[in-house]
Amino acid sequence: EVQLVQSGPEVKKPGESLKISCKASGYTFTYYWIAWVRQMPGRGLELVGIIYPPDSDTTYNPSFEGLVTISVDKFLNTAYLEWRSLQTSDTAIYYCARPLGTSWHSPQDKWGQGTLVTVSS
Amino acid sequence: EIVLTQSPGTLSLSPGERATLSCGASQTIHNDYIAWYQQRPGQAPRLLIYGVSSRAYGIPDRFTGSGSGTDFTLTISRLEPEDLAVYYCHQYYTSPWTFGPGTKVEV
Numbered sequence: 001e002v003q004l005v006q007s008g009p010e011v012k013k014p015g016e017s018l019k020i021s022c023k024a025s026g027y028t029f030t031y032y033w034i035a036w037v038r039q040m041p042g043r044g045l046e047l048v049g050i051i052y053p054p055d056s057d058t059t060y061n062p063s064f065e066g067l068v069t070i071s072v073d074k075f076l077n078t079a080y081l082e083w084r085s086l087q088t089s090d091t092a093i094y095y096c097a098r099p100l101g102t103s104w105h106s107p108q109d110k111w112g113q114g115t116l117v118t119v120s121s
Numbered sequence: 122e123i124v125l126t127q128s129p130g131t132l133s134l135s136p137g138e139r140a141t142l143s144c145g146a147s148q149t150i151h152n153d154y155i156a157w158y159q160q161r162p163g164q165a166p167r168l169l170i171y172g173v174s175s176r177a178y179g180i181p182d183r184f185t186g187s188g189s190g191t192d193f194t195l196t197i198s199r200l201e202p203e204d205l206a207v208y209y210c211h212q213y214y215t216s217p218w219t220f221g222p223g224t225k226v227e228v
Contacts, residue, residue: 037166045158045166045209045220061217062122095165100177107156107213109177111165 004112022096029077125221144210154214
């Protein structure tokens with residue numbers, strides 16, 4: 001069974017750093033892209049970026065470029081989303097997701113349970 | 122960036138009724154790269170439809186997708202109480218992939 005298990009909720013102060021994780025199992029990790037999606041409180045879905053595990057080729061949504069870093073450890077079958085300096089506007093649920101197929105043009109089919117990140121002074 | 126709009130914002134219907142949700146794109150979506158997701162309260166999104174009209178694994182045939190170009194529709198026939206959710210359309214044709222703002226279905 002394909003599973004994406006994300007790290008637990010985080011409460012941080014503005015300016016702090018954070019790295020959340022998404023551990024994949026039940027499939028060959030290097031065959032599929034992994035995406036990160038943001039959902040701010042009471043709002044819709046926004047693609048943060050997407051990474052290809054074999055070579056860490058990453059495409060960011062321009063709205064998030066330079067604000068976050070997406071990475072993978074293909075030996076741990078784990079993807080990461082990282083902030084160097086959090087802002088209160090980063091408060092949201094962050095989902096990792098795996099597409100239906102192995103091609104670039106494929107919708108996200110398997111989703112993690114989400115990680116709630118709260119940034120407050 | 123392709124902007125997706127959805128209407129109506131909220132749809133209030135009774136069990137057994139038919140729901141019609143619309144999604145419009147700011148540019149033509151080629152190759153049918155449109156999907157629909159269901160997000161129930163407190164849950165992660167769930168893929169319902171991909172390629173405009175293909176149902177994802179395990180999705181009942183009450184859910185039907187259609188459309189082309191810039192106009193797409195999700196139809197839920199015979200609404201059930203468990204269909205209470207927000208429904209998002211999504212384009213994966215052009216980077217950055219984008220989602221519509223969602224339609225909330227109240228049953």
